[in-house]
Amino acid sequence: MGEGISDYTRYIVDLRRHMWLEGVETELRRLIWQIAVTGKYISAKIHESNRKLAGFRNIYGEEQLSLDRSSDEILKNQLQNSGFVREYASEEQDSVVQIGKGHEKYYITADPLDGSSLVDTNLAIGTIIGIHREPILSRGRDSMVAALYITYGPLITMIYSAGTGAHEFVLNREGEYVLSQENVRMDERGSIYSPGGLRKDCTDGHIKYLEYLESEGYKLRYSGGFVPDFNQVLIKRGGVFTYPALKKSPNGKLRLLFELQPMAFIMEQAGGMATNGKEDILSLKVTEIDQRSPVYIGSRFEVEKAREFL
Numbered sequence: 001m002g003e004g005i006s007d008y009t010r011y012i013v014d015l016r017r018h019m020w021l022e023g024v025e026t027e028l029r030r031l032i033w034q035i036a037v038t039g040k041y042i043s044a045k046i047h048e049s050n051r052k053l054a055g056f057r058n059i060y061g062e063e064q065l066s067l068d069r070s071s072d073e074i075l076k077n078q079l080q081n082s083g084f085v086r087e088y089a090s091e092e093q094d095s096v097v098q099i100g101k102g103h104e105k106y107y108i109t110a111d112p113l114d115g116s117s118l119v120d121t122n123l124a125i126g127t128i129i130g131i132h133r134e135p136i137l138s139r140g141r142d143s144m145v146a147a148l149y150i151t152y153g154p155l156i157t158m159i160y161s162a163g164t165g166a167h168e169f170v171l172n173r174e175g176e177y178v179l180s181q182e183n184v185r186m187d188e189r190g191s192i193y194s195p196g197g198l199r200k201d202c203t204d205g206h207i208k209y210l211e212y213l214e215s216e217g218y219k220l221r222y223s224g225g226f227v228p229d230f231n232q233v234l235i236k237r238g239g240v241f242t243y244p245a246l247k248k249s250p251n252g253k254l255r256l257l258f259e260l261q262p263m264a265f266i267m268e269q270a271g272g273m274a275t276n277g278k279e280d281i282l283s284l285k286v287t288e289i290d291q292r293s294p295v296y297i298g299s300r301f302e303v304e305k306a307r308e309f310l
């Protein structure tokens with residue numbers, strides 16, 4: 001029997017079955033499934049846009065939406081049609097958009113295409129989603145029930161958590177999300193660090209923290225895309241990603257609602273931590289949709305260590 005055929009005899013757990021086995025409630029299951037499927041459409045858009053790298057041109061000379069904007073459109077339309085979402089807040093929108101009729105259970109935050117400036121370099125990029133049961137301007141810890149992110153790299157992978165651990169799926173050739181790692185667990189300590197921001201703009205405490213990590217032999221891993229950089233720390237089960245307070249922007253660069261809360265939710269579910277250097281990301285009160293925060297996210301040792309230096 002050829003290798004290809006025996007593939008089909010393997011017992012695979014697909015995303016829907018996994019969520020059912022985990023006891024995720026029906027509507028949430030359907031919503032997560034819908035978002036994962038939307039990742040396939042966004043990925044198709046990325047491929048379409050990458051055709052430009054291969055010399056293809058839009059034959060009609062039409063103005064095309066940027067990849068971020070078209071990913072946002074795709075996501076918003078899919079969520080609107082799902083019937084489960086009351087409000088949609090996206091990095092691409094100026095305000096929270098009411099997309100439901102008012103009785104739906106969920107409120108969604110989205111960074112539809114994070115790292116879009118990396119598309120032309122062919123580096124990995126991603127989609128980040130937070131799922132809330134309460135209006136989003138509160139504390140993530142009070143309102144979030146699930147989070148997921150999709151990495152568009154050599155493979156498309158998806159990690160979700162609905163509050164019972166963090167689980168990784170890979171999109172196979174048949175277009176199914178197949179379980180690749182159940183219950184990803186962070187080690188107490190890792191060996192990589194992923195630091196955003198220019199060192200000359202950082203505070204003394206943060207620079208000393210980086211020097212400490214370097215003196216301990218931590219290896220630098222930074223692509224400039226939050227999704228793949230975070231994913232590397234999570235999948236390697238240790239280390240830290242940080243985008244710190246900068247002298248001119250004390251709240252750093254990354255957005256609390258769209259980028260940090262979902263990843264903090266997943267990291268905590270994997271046994272790691274996420275703080276702004278003092279407080280947990282999920283304990284921070286969000287008052288504006290484009291609120292930013294410094295972040296230290298990863299295994300416990302490195303995140304707690306940051307607190308000592310700051």
Ligand code: AFP
Nearest residue numbers: 114115116117118196197224225226
């Ligand atoms: P883009 O979506 O504009 O590419 O920004 C990506 C990002 O928000 C996040 O994915 C990175 O961690 C961070 O910016 C990188 O910022 P620096 O370019 O300042 O390192």
